[in-house]
Amino acid sequence: MMVMYTHFADLDSRLIVLSCIEDANTLTCVVTVVSKTGRCPHCHSTTSQRHSAYMRVIDDLPIQGRRVQLYLKARKWFCSNALCATKVFTERFDWLVPYGQRTIRLDEALRTIAFSSSCVQGATVTRQLGMPVSHDTLLRLIHKTEMPVSQSPFCGH
Known part of the structure; x- marks a missing residue:
């Protein structure tokens, strides 16, 4: 199980693993x-x-x-600044987008699969690799990806 702790330390060195349950297809950990x-x-x-x-x-x-799957115990805090419009906020993590259900590194891996194959085939690949998502999820990742603005080679465009 040392691989697991290294895996999560790469994600966030402050993570503490409280418990883990393994079965044939899934590793479920409670972390905080x-x-x-x-x-x-x-x-x-x-x-x-x-x-x-x-x-x-x-x-x-x-x-x-x-x-x-990580069951992350997240905390909410009162803002101590009386001038701030936010009264209660949730702690933020660098490796997780607010309201996200996947780590940023998992999103990047899924985005690579989505851009390198058809999304229907990509969904099959993700299931085989242990990161199952639907082809619709892969399409959403493609649409959310900001593409660099390219300059038109034609004059006046």
Whole structure:
């Protein structure tokens, strides 16, 4: 199981694995980040007043072909800045987009598959690799991807 801890340390060195359950196809881990303070995403002030906690289910890159699901215990905090419009906020993670259900590194792997094959074939490949998503999800990743603006070779365009 040392591979697993290294796998999550690459994701975030502050992650603590509370428990893991393995079956033939899936590795499910309950993880948390122990933090005594939170930083408001809007005014960037630091606070130590905790509001509550809740669980987020996050998919990550597979380990040895097995799907990895993280049950992340995330915390909510009160903003200590009286001038800030945000009263309660959720802690942010660099490896996870707000409201996201997949890690950024899993999204990047899925995006690579989506751009390198048809999305129907890509969905089959993702199931075989332990990161199952539908072809519609792969299409959404393609549409969300910002493409560089190219300059037209023609005059006046």
